[in-house]
Amino acid sequence: MVEKRRFGNLVPHLILLVGVSIVAFPVYLAFVASTHDAATIANGQMQPVPGPHFLENYYRTIFVGTSSSTREPVGTMMLNSFVMAMGIALGKILISIISAYAVVYFRFPFRMTAFWIIFVTLMLPVEVRIYPTYKIVADLGLIDTYAGLTMPLVASATGTLLFRQFFMTIPDELLEASKIDGAGAFRFFKDTVLPLSITTIAALFVIQFIYGWNQYLWPLLITTKDNMQTIVIGIKKMIVTQDALTEWQLAMATAVLAMLPPVVVVVLMQRLFVKGLVETEK
Amino acid sequence: MAEVVLKDVRKTYAGGVEAVKGVSLDIPDGGFCVLVGPSGCGKSTLLRMIAGLETITAGSVAIGPRVVNDVEPADRDIAMVFQNYALYPHMSVYDNMAYGLKNRGTPKDEIDKRVKEAARILAIESFLARKPRALSGGQRQRVAMGRAIVRKPQVFLFDEPLSNLDAKLRVQMRVEIKRLQRALGVTSVYVTHDQVEAMTLSDKLVVMNAGNVEQVGLPNDVYKRPASRFVATFIGSPPMNIVPGIVEGDGRVAVGGHMLAVADMAPGLAPGTVLDVGLRPEDLEVSGGPGIRLPVDFVEELGATQLFHGKLDGAEMVVQAPTGAITSDTRQLTLTIDAAKVHLFDRDTGARRGR
Amino acid sequence: MEKRSVISGRLLPYLLLLPQLAITLVFFYWPASQALWQSFMLEDAFGLSSEFVGLENYAALFQQPEYFRAVGTTFIFSTAVTVLSLSVALLLAAMADRQIRGAPVYKTLLIWPYAVAPAIAGVLWLFMFQPSLGLVARGLRSLGLDWNPLLNGNHAMMLVVLSATWKQISYNFLFFLAGLQAIPKSLIEAAAIDGARPTRRFWTIVFPLLSPTTFFLLVVNIVYVFFDTFGIIDAVTGGGPAKATETLVYKVYSDGRLGGDLGGSAAQSVILMIIVIALTAVQFRFVERKVQY
């Protein structure tokens, strides 16, 4: 910046290029593998350039499935993942925006108690209470249902805190003007709070969609039927570590398909993604 | 249209702060009442109680014949203009103005008629489709006014509507508000801490201090006969000089070794009583003969007038004179004042000691 | 900070809070208290009856050499991933923060792995390092290295560390870059005028100013390694070989599922909860400090 560099900006470019390559290489390789046939990969003959079996492999992956452990086509799994991710993201947004609205804009007994009850859950990832949660979901008869997949992951303090923080920045005068203009709790929410929250909602959506899509341990426990599996656990079942029978070309096609939606979301909505990430951590 | 009547209105906030300590006020139908006072004196609180945005701790607020203590803001038939305008940022100018009418179920063509009419009056017709963020401060101010007038309310409430504008625009908008209020004849309550606004806009000036009303009156009466030392120094610019004086006998006070005649001194003030004597900078006159001798420390040139600064018996003193009336390198002034323009205040309570 | 104006309503706020509170109580507080309760209970082999045993489950846990092994594994794993991913991310962020051409493009190209599921990240690396057919594994073997993460515990550990690091770099990069961009340029210019060379400037001015970000990331990374890497370990090694990659969280899972030792698993859960709460508390102390600046 200040002084002239002898080699221009060569060093930073080089370092960044190496970084980008290391980050991209595993994915590139997965894509390459998804375009070769099983034999080429199994023999260890695969070269790091795409092969000729792209359409065939992806067709089989999406519509037919592997011939080993899990026989469900990946199309079904993607649908399940999509339903779960949308359910978690939208569910979270819905329940946290209304709870934040209550906490910020109303005064009532036990307001702070309610806030703290929600707040404390910030510290309890699902992994540490996995079996008791499993038992409750089982008792409620929600094993192998979308409700069972999403509901336990829908509650979290993150959304409520994020919306609370945003609502605090809305000037008091807007509520006062709305009151004078004859808007009640519902109209103020619908006509003013909601339109102003659009970016916050979108940012939270991006983060939560990724969070939901990438869930692993919970769907692993809660789904027993193959047709309820999500793609992230489906792929694990395709890979039999000790077994030469793993159909790697299909597994890698599945990996690519599993990465595609969340990565596309991040790249296309980078600004919202960064906003969501930075603000949910505050 | 309606009158607004406050009866012993009080406000104690949840934290125990007593913001308004018993205010009674009678604003006639079509009147323009300005609440003025220093920051934190409770003007906004009082206004917000009229609006229904704060609960009334004690006393009553009536708009027209109706006591509105327990009436929702929307049902009080008032409109309010906020300091930061409080325009809905995501709605167009048109929708900002139409929102209150829509919520009341006013028919669409009636809304359209009223919005267009208000836009015409305020000369904002060309911005109707814009969002507030695409407007200048002055334009936003007009939209906020527009939002108030489309409602055709009984009462306009203004909370420092001009303080976010630059000096020039403020003068211009002040004039417009006055003209508009005259034309519409809507009872108005206006909060400001700018005494020029207060003087020019009001036909009923209310000076507040620490939650109490210090004085109510026509602006000129308040200026000419301030009820207390506080009002005397608050209204008028530059502020009234307050210097110590000693009662010498009936109608006479000694200030800085000079005897001043006082026209409206309260009867029965014992000789030797120490008082605060108020002398407006613009009322002091330079005399050739005897008078109060003021050593000049420095002079401020304001263009049309000059301000001579000095100290009399330890008190700051300012004399205002038209430019050129006194040569600016004068080292000492000898001052006299019309007996009718001398104000006397109690040293301890600050109350007026005139008749 | 509180709102000056509020909306009146007695029942409505409770209705608005109801869904969030109901789900929180049913799926957070109830299970968490169950875990706590179970950690004091011993179930018989058939799960028919259970009795209160106080701290016995904890005592039994602390007598298990495997438990301490898992503690050690978690420690090595989290230290390696945290140090590696933070340093690589800091290096990349420092480079991207210079005003070079294409910086936004680099940014985009570096942040997307955040969106990759941990389990998928694990599978990608497993494929590269699969001893018989992986491209990188073949390279290592041709160099004469007997690479086999399926049998060699150290190799397996390296593999999960690499996968976890790969995935975490993007997150750390993003926060480091934001932290760097928040440093006023005038400070760096002042240092330049004082004659500090770029490297020296970085370590004496930039790095100290970045310390809040670094500390924040340290905590977040530890939490990440503790919990979010479950998918990586399960997909890549399944905790093996011979439990060489069994972390604390993985042990909760496998003891509860495979071993059926619910009391012991619950006791482990409770310990983990205490760790998370402690970490979060540390972070809040720090956030409070940050607010006071």
Ligand SMILES: Nc1ncnc2c1ncn2[C@@H]1O[C@H](COP(=O)(O)OP(=O)(O)OP(=O)(O)O)[C@@H](O)[C@H]1O
């Ligand atoms: N919500 C509140 N809770 C507690 N005290 C308050 C609240 N709002 C105002 N006050 C206090 O009440 C007093 C009067 O406040 P108010 O806003 O009416 O002053 P003001 O005359 O409008 O001042 P300004 O010219 O600064 O706007 C102040 O001391 C203020 O601190």
Ligand SMILES: [Mg+2]
């Ligand atoms: Mg005010």
